[in-house]
Amino acid sequence: MKAGIFGGSGYSGRELSRWLSHHPSVTVEFSTGSAKPHIPHEEGVSRPADVYFLCLPHGTSAVYVEKVRALHPDALVIDLSGDLRLKTPESYQLWYGQEHSAPGLLKDAVFGLTEVFRSELRGARLISNPGCYATSVMLPLLPLIQGRWVEPDDIIADAKSGASGAGRSPREDLLFCEVEGNLSIYSPGRKHRHIGEIEETIERETGIRPTVTFVPYLLPVERGILSAIYVRTAHSVDELRNALSTYYAGSPFVRLVERAPRLKDVTHTNLCLMSIHEGAPGRAIVVSALDNLVKGAAGQAIQNMNVALGFEETEGLV
Numbered sequence: 001m002k003a004g005i006f007g008g009s010g011y012s013g014r015e016l017s018r019w020l021s022h023h024p025s026v027t028v029e030f031s032t033g034s035a036k037p038h039i040p041h042e043e044g045v046s047r048p049a050d051v052y053f054l055c056l057p058h059g060t061s062a063v064y065v066e067k068v069r070a071l072h073p074d075a076l077v078i079d080l081s082g083d084l085r086l087k088t089p090e091s092y093q094l095w096y097g098q099e100h101s102a103p104g105l106l107k108d109a110v111f112g113l114t115e116v117f118r119s120e121l122r123g124a125r126l127i128s129n130p131g132c133y134a135t136s137v138m139l140p141l142l143p144l145i146q147g148r149w150v151e152p153d154d155i156i157a158d159a160k161s162g163a164s165g166a167g168r169s170p171r172e173d174l175l176f177c178e179v180e181g182n183l184s185i186y187s188p189g190r191k192h193r194h195i196g197e198i199e200e201t202i203e204r205e206t207g208i209r210p211t212v213t214f215v216p217y218l219l220p221v222e223r224g225i226l227s228a229i230y231v232r233t234a235h236s237v238d239e240l241r242n243a244l245s246t247y248y249a250g251s252p253f254v255r256l257v258e259r260a261p262r263l264k265d266v267t268h269t270n271l272c273l274m275s276i277h278e279g280a281p282g283r284a285i286v287v288s289a290l291d292n293l294v295k296g297a298a299g300q301a302i303q304n305m306n307v308a309l310g311f312e313e314t315e316g317l318v
Helices: 011-020 041-046 061-071 089-096 114-121 132-146 194-206 237-247 294-309
Strands: 002-006 027-031 051-054 076-079 126-128 155-161 212-218 225-232 254-256 272-278 283-290
Touching (some): 002 041, 011 027, 011 294, 041 061, 051 061, 051 294, 061 076, 076 294, 114 132, 114 294, 126 294, 132 155, 132 194, 132 212, 132 225, 132 237, 132 272, 132 283, 132 294, 194 212, 237 254, 283 294
Parallel strands (some): 002 027, 002 051, 051 076, 254 272
Antiparallel strands (some): 155 225, 225 283, 272 283
């Protein structure tokens, strides 16, 4: 299979190139970007490929998804931006603060949370890759809400990410002297756009709309996300752990562990590790850890490609 990467000079695009270079069934034919050896985006649109990965900013990505699909209707297109994660233009406007550039695509995109939507991904030709924060929260939370193991209307997600999650665009708050030795909160409460993705996706799958208070932190490290999710429950830690173990039985990249996972347990892997702990009376703490550039972006995109094209799900990822 031949692959093309749009936005190959960004962190997700570079990660994709590295992982695909070891994939036994896929060869990267071209990569677009602002400097050599990348080619211009418009030139990439006309290049034939079997699968296209779009690692472009939201607002821009959907434009190129539309162009690629018009010229290559049989190809698989996987969008790593936020442009196709929400199902209505109104929801996109609410969470992204701008009109959608190609609203006709929204109904066609399969949401690529692989372990949850695996059956829908088989044979898909347009996939929306989830956000990194959203993946770290949805993977542990969705089965617990679906099985009514936790109360959906009072959930707090406390999530910390390495600086690569903000992308390569130069920003003062991401300079080394600002990040090193520091810890900061941004977009607290109900401001971060991944909240809409989390709540809408869980409701679409379970029929239950959760209410999530989301607090993201910027860690002074390169990569990784560690999320602590505080839930109300009438069930024991063992019951919650068993529910997650049962749901993810047969999923090679999601694992339940006894002690709380650390970033070093997951960086440079496509794993999501989870643990569950006692909280205050009537509460539990669900912890998840993943690499924002792999399971939160490039690795999950390859996992989705594998499922969509009929490869082994783990191919090129272990």
